[in-house]
Amino acid sequence: MDRRTFSGLALGSALVGPGLSEALAQAKPGPKVLRYAFPVAETGFDPVQVSDTYSRTVTDHIFEGLYQYDYLARPYKVKPCLADGMPEVSEDFRTWTIRLKRGVFFAQDAAFKGQRREVVAQDFVYAFKRYYDPKTKSPNFPTLREAGILGLEALREAALKSQRFDYDAPVEGLQALDSHTLRIKLAAPRPRFLYYLAAGDIYGAVAREVVEHYGDNIMAHPVGTGPFKLVIWRRGSLIVLERNPDYREAYFDAEPNADDEEGQAWLKQLKGRRLPIIDRVEVSIIEESQPRWLAFLNRQFDLVAVPLEFSSVAVPQGRLAPNLAKQGVRLGRQLLPDRVLYYFNMEDPVVGGYTPERVALRRAIGLATDLAAEIRLVRRDQAIPAQTMVAPYTWGYDPKLKTENSDYDLARAKALLDLYGWTDRDGDGWREQPDGSPLVLEYASQPDAISRSMDEVWKKNMDALGIRVDIKLGKWPEQLKAARAGKLQIWLLAYTATNPDVQDALDILFGPSSGAQNLARFKLDAYDEVCRRMQALPDGPERLALLRQAQKLVLAYAPHKYTVHRIANDLTHRHLVGYRRPAFGRQFWHYVDIEPKAADRT
Template sequence: MTDRHTTPVPGTVPAPVSGPTFSRRRFLAASGVLTAGAFPLAACGGEPGGTSASGAPSTGGAKALDTLAFGVASISDYLNPLSTTSSRVHWITDPVVEPLYTYDASLKSVPLLADGEPEISEDGLTWTVKLKKGVTFHNGDPFTAEHVAATLAFVTDPKSTSDWTAYFVGYVAKVTAPGDHTVKIKLTTPFGVLRSHLTNLPIVHKDFVKRTDTTLGTGPFKVDKVTQGQQVTLTGHDAYHGTKPTLRGVAFQAVPDPATRLVNLREGKIQIMTGVSPESAGLLKQDDKIRVHEIDAPSDIVTYFQAAKGPFTDAKVRQALGHAMDRKGVRDVVYAGTASIAQGPIGPATEGHDPSIRLYAETPDAAKAKALLAEAGVSSLSFTLTITNDPVMKNIGQVLAEGWKQAGITCTLEVLDIGPWVKKWASGEYQMAMTGFESGFGSGRTAFTLLGQMSSRNPLNFGYKNAEVDRLLGEAWAATDEAARAEACKKIGKLLADDAILLPPVYPKMIVAQRADLSALDETLMSVSRVALPPLRSA
């Protein structure tokens, strides 16, 4: 896989095309699949909009320090947040670039670069957004509508191969700037979930929308120095339009080896460690100098069935697999007890999660699985599960294969590098495919990416058709009311759970560790994969 879209957790499902119909090839190109050998990748982001960049105040009279060091698994060679939704980019660029709206302390979307709420026409097809005045980019240029229009033009252009394109393609018809501080967005169909997209999409200086080596924004920090693949440093932006950050600098250091990151954290060489493994979390919890956060965030394990041909055309066969899944084994063996047992397709951090769904036991129910196969007229079941070659997915595959064996189901694991996996997934050349993805940065708490492929109009839907799911998807994405959208997604989740078309064994958690002498990270923001930048305090 090329580094065009970096190499974060793969598997983001492209947005549903419930409005205008697009050819599969055009959709894949718009999503970056054909052109980059990857599909949209959603990931953990950093501080979303600058309003919380100053972090919590120091406590106990401790002296505030001025530099924060992150230890991350890797740093992308690309620093354009409009090209990708990868955590390798957005952990770094979120303090630099800002969206039109941001999250408040209760995760409500509130204006940031926008000056108030959008004006939505009666037919829902025109959104007018007024922009805040007096804001400047880091180079001193004024923030105006032309930069917003340029950003939206880039992410809505299929030729850009931006990961963000899948959030807008088919819905946004045209973006204009009728005034210096006014933006008009013309839609093809009512699209209330656009508010969530505008809460996550960073606005970049118009001259930087296609740059890959750096970025320019309006945030509380600006890019200082980039050592490709190794380190990126940020410095405070003195002319920031919001509350000035107490931190003067932030450094992101690539430390690929998890054990080395752990040692660096304990020794104070870094203050925040991302990509904490479940095993490391257990060790770090024993250190009173370390604070570990295990957060329900939009992080999912997703299964894709080739439902257009056997053996998974029959829901009873899929249900049999669901009942024979060793969910407890995945939770305890792969995730060291940190994940929670999954039932429906929607996890606890995503809108539409329904904790009342109780379909499956924690351990394999071989008798139930065999009975369902008999009802389907299947005397024996053998299939191939296609997974990516990262250690977590391989371990999940091995645990599941052993569980299915108890029900007489034979699973052959096909383990592929990300590039070949994507090609098989995008072409439908699989029986069952499984991967993990994090949708928090791109989708926030919405189920937009998670449920997208379930639309029968989606070019990446391979055989699953449910007219009620199609209807509810259209209703969900059109809704401007979050509660109404969540209720529609809840109904969709129940239908998909009953049809066993998405079968996550567990809901993983986002795990981040920090030094205890650092003001506590905001766990509410972490539930949408954001990490605010708190001040340090010395002992």
């Protein structure tokens, strides 16, 4: 604090008099507010309807599942959330019995007509049933369907015929044995069903009264048992959540590894603190990188994932820049459990289909995609090449595996197109389709700086291959809506693993998920059979052999072109205490603390 500021405060105290001065000195500190930004707009906050990372980040702090991931344990540890202990599981992994904690209440809402509403087992019965209701059109329905909860499929079939879903109809596989005991019975063994139960952002407790009260507007009225509640939502602009005053009595605890110095330090500093530690979260939607970066530098935001354009300034050679270090900025750097990919719409008349010439086109496009240039020029070396759909840290990932997916071979790509008739018939320098009709790729993108840079590199790749590209710009939520409707031909997007298993990565090409998670609309019986067999097997050599088979099928038919696994560089100001990017899931808001910011100005 400089002398002028001190003198001003002293003069102010003299003017207001000793009584008021003493009152001001004893005033309570202001609320603790976490401020940062999403680079992409959200879609809404009804768990059954959302699939994007940003909406699910919000729902992960409003809704709670039966289980959750330990905040500091690495690589991961699943522990109870609303469940009172770990589940009782039958030897064949088909029957799961879970007891709920008592005295857990939903946040107060008009739907409850002034009454406190305790969470009961029936709330989970209702939440799971909603995925089978055709009216919800849940993008996650195909994934849950493969879990095979007995009786729900028949309930859905009846609803398709009657146009009414009977939520009161009993089903064998989903029963509330009493008010606080849930039993789930599955049609086949599911050794990793626990990961479904740990996805509170989409499979958390939902009150039927709330859904029926808000009807078609439920996306704007999330009501859960979590540490925060939504108080302001300006679509695509601002999301504000505040401490849920009805949140149960919970305290910070975690299990970092013994050799995890940072994790052990956070545990020592925060252990035993009542959750949530902070009072309010304000999330702005800022799609352009520069204003996000400048807002962090100006301390308007407490946290930022370093935009790629500024990575060489913020983290040269992967180390925190000295000027930022002097300000007390912290760096959290890690390879993400994700994969970035181009998907091809397999129902598109140009790039889709399973005939040899269409497969050759997709594989040639993949071979002509210069990943090294993308990583160097656009991603500023903040990524590594992807070999298959399997993300780092998930089961079956092999960092030593090398496949054709990462090859850049323009000569081979051209030869492949020539062999299958994708040639320049009229001599204008551009290739035509085998039947002589024009060949133009329609590539969907977004109007932000990084996307523009990515578009330029990819278009240059296609120019070298002799293929014209028409770039279709649109906001991310609109592109997602078009993708689900099958209206996009090619789109670049990223999928982040939400649990430690590989099955989610397989699901984005699973035939029954077509139009939902499977935006490519890939349908191959041999691949689907491998996925189903993997679901039932415990982890081990047999399951791993099936995974390798699935990887080979995807490489052969090329519905996806995997590009990279990204490296995240998270910067935080020193007043933000306890932040660590979650290993799986997206929960961290209620685990962090905001200390007085005066120290940041010294």
